Amino acid sequence: MNRSKSKCWIANACCWFAPIIPLAVFIVCIFMPHSLLAEDVGERWGTEEREREYYPIVNIPMPKDAVIEAGAFATLPDGRIAVGTRHGEIYFLDGIDAKKPNPTYHRFATGLDEIFGLAWEKDSLRVTQSCELTRVRDTNGDGVADRFETLSDDWGYANYHEYAFGSQVDREGNQFVALGLSASYHSHAWNRGFIMKVAPDGKTTAFASGLRSPGGIGFDEHDALFYVESQGPWNCSCSLKAVAPQSFHGHPASFHWYPYSPELGPIPEMPKPGSRIVLEKKRIKQLTPYAVIFPYVRMGRSITAFSVDRTGGKFGPFENQMFLGDYTQSILMRATTEQVNGVWQGACYPFREGISTGILNVEFTPEGNLVSGGTNRGWPVRGIKPFALERVEWSGKMPFEINRITIEPDGFQITFTKPVEPVTGSSPASYSISAFTHPYHGAYGGPEIEKKSPAVKKVVLAPDGLSAKISLEELEQGFVYEFDLVRLRSRDSEELLHRNAFYTVNEVPAKRNVLVSTKAIDENPLVPGEDRIDTPDISDGLCVHNLFQSNMVVQRDRPIPVWGWASPGEQVTVTLGEESRVIKAAADRTWKVEFSPMPASTNPRSIVVQGKDAKIELTNILVGDVWLLGGQSNMEFELHKVEEGPLEILSANFDQIRLFTVPQLNGPETKTSFPRQYQWNDFFSQHFRQGYWDVCTPESVRDMSGIGYVFGRRIHMATRVPIGIMDVSRGGTTLAAWTPIEVLTKINSPELQSTLLDWDTRVAEFDPQKDLERRIKQFDEREANLKAQGKPIPKNRKRPNELLPGPAVDMNRPGNLFAGTISTIAGLPVKGAIWHQGYNDALQPNGHKLYAAVFPEMIKAWRSVLNDPNMPFGIITQETQDQPQTLENFLPPMVDEGVYIREVHYQTFLKLRDQGDKNIGYASSFDQHRAWYHPQIKVPVGERIAKWALATQYGKSIRWLPPQLQECKIEPGKITLKLDTWAIPFHDGPIQGFAIAGKDGRFQPAKAVWLDKNEGKGEPNWERSTIVLSSELVPEPIYFRYAWARNPLENLKSSENAGLPFDTQRNDSFSLADMVEIYTGKKTTTPGVISPKESRELVQALQAEDKKRRFFEARKLLDEKSGFSSGR
Incomplete structure (x- = not known):
């Protein structure tokens, strides 16, 4: 109660003094010394002019x-952007992604205070x-908030500096609030310096301590919780810090609140001033080191909130990375994180100068643009506007940038957005690296100390030029x-757009011990560079196809082929176990032998290939079952990112399980092999695995x-058969x-033919000569600029002279991954394949129609090759994807191409099974609910998919x-629906998820109950395999749907x-275009295709339908209580 009165007193005081505050600020600014108004906020990166190109x-008016x-x-x-302001207002903006934005502003709420979190x-x-976390809603549908509900106010508020920053909602419905101190050194108000966890019901507990002045809080690409900390006492630079329960983040001012929060555990030991955080964390078990340090001034002075790029490549090559703003320097930066030995760490990178004001927050829009907003009120900033909303968009041109840095046992792995020129890229002299640390003390800020410049011993540039170890x-x-890569050039002779990056090392990973045939890998690389289209070795020496390596699994109970290359006419002897085969290489250098089928065996075997002057020995080979993994990023999604993944990893010492990642090559020409030393990056993730067989550890x-x-x-647990897992998926x-x-080209599908025509047009219109002329012009201009500026011109510069293939x-491009990936393993005996894909096809209008036509043919083609x-x-x-469907928001989530793709998956399985395909399998994933598309x-x-294999393939x-x-x-x-087995609601309660409609096609949630065999006479006798659907709002239903939403x-x-x-x-056949006509009364502009505007209008119509239903239900309940009948 005292706390509430304190807040009210402060609020009243603010109301009394509010009218004179602007005048006071104006007077201070007029009479403030010029040096303070024009405070030097640090040197620029000097890259703004080049950044504009990409x-x-x-400006957003x-x-x-x-x-x-x-x-x-x-x-x-509905795609609009909600904006919360420091003045306590909330606006809804529509049209923020328009080519020339002039969005409509709808003021939803007023009267709040310093909004630094919306979810x-x-x-x-x-x-x-x-002062609190508030639930704000519009209950009467007039577009203006009319209910303000305090969800939590379990903290004090007594100082202007005591800002509060809120996260998004996590998968359990919790939210986290980061609370700043009372200025830099003190925690005068309750729980200041803590991170509070607020449960869906408002229950609030202290979660972490040691904060000074946070600038934002949220989740990274791995869904780990991080907050942004500002430079000051106990923080020599701004930083990104990972948050875990009971973690302490360095500033001891909040220790005196620990007795009131037993969930935080014991009070941490007091830090020793002048120490190092790497030393103190050994003494203070709760102390969490900085995950990413942003060197002061060089990388901002007052970093604020971040947003993760989940745009699927719409914003360029930095998918899943964090984008952060800096208030003082009006700049944007990137950050990446990784977990090493259970500790978070990572890197930061410059991104964009030139924002017009101090940045407070950023957000990605539905169309993949980055919106920044802020002010210059309170502290000096570089930007010249008092406040602004601006949109950073990708021009579609690929910048030459450092994409991501990760740590290795003896150094670092750097990936790039474009291939690096091989001479400079392979030279240690091109990589200038220095290092420093900070003191850990209570003084304000601190210097960079213990500076050093570790020598670069070795650089290994990947064949495609996209990464360097x-x-x-x-x-x-x-x-x-600190990385300064000023000497690097792309293969187009471009300089890096930003040459610097900074990696914070908290832990160093242990060295891997991988058993591979070094002779087959190091002496016989099949692809020496990215320009190779096909991959037989050029060296005229003996080599085997890169499928055949030490540690592999060969398929049991099938003839075992082995093939490779040698000099024309060279005699090659191949031995597997006790059997040998002799063959001469053909004129095209190819050779191939075949061995008799073998049963499953855990006894290691060897393959020995003997030529005229060379011998290759592959060891530790098992005979078992080989399974392919196909699809996109949800199949590719790495085990360490998976819930319960760390537990699986801890016990993953299985000598009889072998792992292999098949590298992808792009292009329409059919490939016959692939490189072993292979690393690549794309818009969706970075891939550091290499193309070799590995024992499971x-x-x-x-x-x-x-x-x-x-x-x-x-499968291995249930059968004890050696298992080889070959991943051919790609995000x-x-x-x-x-x-x-x-x-x-033989499939009769209008959607597919349109797609093929579109790609053919793009390829045909690409002019490689004009592209080369453009690159030559860029090269000449940059060389001229270097001369004019008196800067040295790289000796190994190479003027572009080759034509590139473009799209x-x-x-x-249709067919390219089959030609570049699946064709490289053609003829390899395998047990089977599993497939998880569809997200990118759901991004296309009527993508499900293309999918339904192509999917059965793709399966047939894989089986054939x-x-x-x-x-x-x-x-x-x-x-699943997006927020969960609920009874309150039931109809709008039906507007999603993804659910139609899911239907195609299921119907393809049913159709092939009913045609007699005994080896087609199926597993659901839609009930594993998460809002993120990963x-x-x-x-x-x-x-689940293992159960299919065990039942149908292993008996x-x-x-x-x-x-069914x-x-x-x-x-x-x-x-009435009759199922083949009993079905019950998970966690009890009523059956949910059904919708029904009459002949008008207007769906409503259905009441779903089991069939009562007693027909309501006496105690129910439920037939749990028969479900009866009905609704008062649908008197004569003829259509049903179940789980019809992306996150149903x-x-x-x-x-x-x-x-x-x-x-x-479902049993209806309504398309999204049909639903537009049903619910809005209008046909789509393009027959059968729904536009974004029509999609929004359909969602609005469905929202109105949901609202009418809720009103009907409320009126019915009221009438029942009062004894009246509401009717329809």
């Missing part, structure tokens, strides 16, 4: 009478303001390593597909790219099929041990 800044100092953003379900939940906003003479914990399995590992491990890919072009080799027309093929359904619940998904008695619909009966006033409301599972969900399905 990331232009667009504001209403003339509004002061919008944006402190928080949130994206609403959307269901039908309301959670608003973090200085750097070995240093020493690598020390507790230091920040905690180290080797870490970056393996989470689903794939769980699948293989469960961001489409179905057509994985299908042979000669197959695609012809894009990985998503692997010489097994009956190859087992398991389909994993489309993943849901991290992969273990159950891998287990194990285990249920793998979800409940046997009959749909339309009856007066109801629809659903709870119907089989009652048997498996708990498998009744799948997404």
Whole structure:
């Protein structure tokens, strides 16, 4: 109670003095010495002019009478952007992504205080303001907030500096609030310096301590919680810090609140001034080191909130990276994180100068632009505007940048956005690296100390030029390593747009011990450079196809082929176990032998290949089952990022499980092999695995597909057969790219033919000569600029002289990944394949129609190229995405192409099965709910598809099929569904997720109950395999849908041990374009295709339909209580 009175007194005081504050500020500014007004905020990077070419800044106009100092953003379900301001207002902006933005501003709420956190939940906003976390909603539908509910106010507020920053909502519905101190040194108000955890019901607990002056809090690409800390006492630079329960973040001012928060555990030891944080963390067990240090001035002075690029490549090559703003210097930066030995660390990189004001927050829009907002009120800033909203957009041109830096046992791995020129890229002299650390003390800020310049011992540049591994003479914990790569050039002779980056080392990973045939890898690389289209070795020496390596698994019970290359006519002897084969190499240098089938065996074998002057020996080879993993990033999603992944990794010492990642080559020409030393990066993730077979260990399995590992491990547990897992998946890919072009051209599908024509047009219109002329012009201009500036011109400069293929080799050009990846393993005997893909096809209008036409043909093509027309093929359904469907928000989530893709997955399985395909499999993933399109619940998904394989391919008695619909009966006033097994609601409660409609096609949530055999006479006798659907709002239903949303409301599972969900399905055939006509009365502009505007209008119509239903239900309840009948 005292705390509430204190807040009210402060609020009243602010109201009394508010009218004179602007005058006081004006007087102070007029009479302030010029040196303070023009305070030097630090040197510029000097890259703004070049940055404009790749990331232009667009001003977003504001209403003339509004002061919008944006402190928080949130994206609403309809695509509008919510903006919270320091003046306590919330605006909804529509049209922020328009080419020439002139958005409409709708003021949703006023009267709040210093908003530094917005998070959307269901039908309301959670608003973090200085004094509390508030749930704000519009209950009467007039577009203006009318209910302000205190969700939590378990902290004090007594000083202007005591800002509060709110995170987004985590998967359990919790929110985290970071509380700044009372100025830099003290915590006068309750719980200041803490991070508070607020549960969905408002229960608030202290979560972490030791904060000074946070600038934002949120989740990184791994869904780990981080907050931004400012330079000051106990913090020599701004930093990004990882937050864990009971963690202490360095500033002891909040220690005196510990007795009131037993959930924080014991009070940490007092830090020793003048020490080092790397030393203090050994003494203070709760102390969490900085994950990423932003060197003061060089990388900002007052860093604020961050947003993670989850745009799927719309913003360029930095997918999943953090983007942060700096208030003082008006700049944007990037950051990446990784966990090493259980401790978070990472790197920061310059990104964009030239923002017009001090940045308070940033947000990615639905169209993939980055919006920044802020003010110059309070402290000096470089930007010249008092407040601004601006949009940074990607021009589509690829900058030459450092993409990401990760740590290695003896140095670092650097990936780039463009291939590096090989001479400079392979020279240690091109990599200037220095290091420093900071004192850990209570003084304000601090110097960089113990500076050193570790020598670069070795550089290994990847064949594609997109990554370099750097070995240093020493690598020390507790230091920040600065990279200055001014000497590097791209293959187009470009300088790096930003030459510097900074990596904070808290931990150094242990060295890997990998058993591979070094002769086959080092002496016979099949692809010496990216310009090679096909990959037989050029060296005229003896070599084997890169599928054949030490540690591999060969397929049991099938003839075992081995092939490779040698000099024409050279005699080659190949021995496997006790058998030998002799063959002469053909004129094209190829040779191939075949060995008799072998049963599964855990006894290691060797393959010895003997030529005229060379011998290759491959060892530790097992005979078992080989499974392929196909699809895109949800299949590729690494085990260490998966929920329960760390537990799986800890126990992953299995000599009889072997892992392999098949490298991808792009282009329409059919490839026959691939490189072993292979690393690449794309818009979706960085890939540091190499193309070699590996024994399963905690180290080797870490970056393996989470689903794939769980699948293989469960099969091995149940069968004890050696298992080889070959990952051919790649993030961001489409179905057509994985299908042979000669197959695609024969498919009668308007959507597919349109896609093929579009790609053909892009390829045809690409002018390689003009492209070369453009690159030559850039080269000449840069060389002239260097001469004019008196700067040295690199001796190894190379004027562009080669024509590049352009879109012809894009990985998503139809057919390219089949030609560049699947063709490289053609003829390899395997047990089967599992498939998880569809996200990128769901981004296309009517993508499901293309998918339905192509998917069965793709499966047939894979079986054909692997010489097994009956190859087992398991389909994993489309993943969840977006906020969960609820009864309050039931109809709008139906507007999603992804659910139609999921239907195609299921219907393809049913169709092939009903045609007699005994080796087609299926597993659901849609009930593993997460809002992110990379849901991290992969273990159950891998287990489900393993159940299919164990039941159908290994003869194990285990249920793998979800409940199957046997009959749909339309009856007066109801629809009756007959299933093949009992099905019950998960966690009890009523059955949820069904919708029904009459002949008008207007769906409503259905009441779903089991059939009562007693027909209401006496105690119910439920038939739990028969479900009856009805609704007062649909008197004559003829259509039903179940789980019809990307992240659906659903709870119907089989009652048997498996708990498998009744799948997404329906008996109607309405398209999204049909729904536009049904609910808005208008036909789509393009027949059969729904535009973004029409999609928004449909969502609005469905929201109105939901609101009418809720009103009807409320009126009915009121009438029942009062004894009246509401009717319809």
